[in-house]
Amino acid sequence: MTFTKYIGLAGMMVLGASAAHAADPEVTIRIAAGASSNGNVCKGYLDVWGEKVKAASDGRIDYELYCDGTLAKMGDAVNRVEQGVADMAWDVPAAYGARFAGFNVIGVPGLYHDPEVAGAALWQTYAEGTLGGSDEVKVMWVQVVNNNSFFMANPMADYANFDGAKIGMGSQMRAKVIETMGGVPVAIKVPEYYQSLSKGAIDGIMSTAGAIFDFGMESLLSEVYEGEFGGGLTFVVMNQDFYTSLPDDLREIIDENSGLEMTKWASAYLRDREHDEMSALPNVKIIQASDSDMVAFEPAFAAARDVYLDSDPANAGYLAALETALAAQ
Helix, strand or coil: CCHHHHHHHHHHHHHCHHHHCCCCCCEEEEEEECCCCCCCCCCCCHHHHHHHHHHHCCCCEEEEEECCCCCCCCCCHHHHHHHCCCCEEEECHHHHHHHHHHHHHHHCCCCCCCHHHHHHHHHHHHHCCCCCCCCCEEEEEEEECCCCEEEECCCCCCCCCCCCCEEEECCHHHHHHHHHCCCEEEECCHHHHHHHHHCCCCCEEEECHHHHHHCCHHHHCCEEEECCCCCCEEEEEEEHHHHHHCCHHHHHHHHHCCHHHHHHHHHHHHHHHHHHHHHCCCCCEEEECCHHHHHHCHHHHHHHHHHHHHHCCCHHHHHHHHHHHHHHC
């Protein structure tokens, strides 16, 4: 059964668990996430995975889901897994700098349109050993997110000329795109987005939809401009010793619910859910950049690409490998 087909049956499996007299759990996986317990990470994603492996093991694997940063905060969850405080965690690789530097290649603008396709290519590149990694934790799967968009408090007259608009963002590549298009990049941390936008300190935000919904900024928006402006990703990791200690048959269940297929499902899940959430926003105009619109951004994309390539000699290899994998999809 594929992971996608499982979702439709998840509720029935949970409701029928008591009747099935599943075995007492041999293993309980402590899963940590810095994301909100009401958001799309903890509801509909990590919990679905937990129910999947629980059912596949006939109850021999159980899980406890700790959200809202109660067990590990975003940007520190990998460390907590490595220390054994959590057995498994959701986090953002970019928060760890050089430790997972290979994954940052996904932020180069113009690489992909569909996160599911990009996720498959990125996982393939990672599985081949091209992107590096960490011996302390096991990367279970990655989730490539929708591309960055421009979330504006007021409509932009012309996205081919930002005309001094102040745009909040959080990376050097995004800053270069904004600057090249005539805007003013303003370095702001995600938790500061709402206050900065509501007080008029910035005119808009270049970010992913997840940051908008997690911090309730949708009420401040009038327009969203979508295009291939560079993406991002999250990942799920497991403590290596915890994974190795599992009985062979339970480890096989974990393996069957990790890797390429889970990467594709996770990326498609977020793509579709965010699309539905964006479409439901009242009084917000969603503009999809056309192919001709993207031509105007080509100098900005080239400048951002140079920023990425110049920041580390290894980046050229990461980018070439991912582009090869994307072309093969």
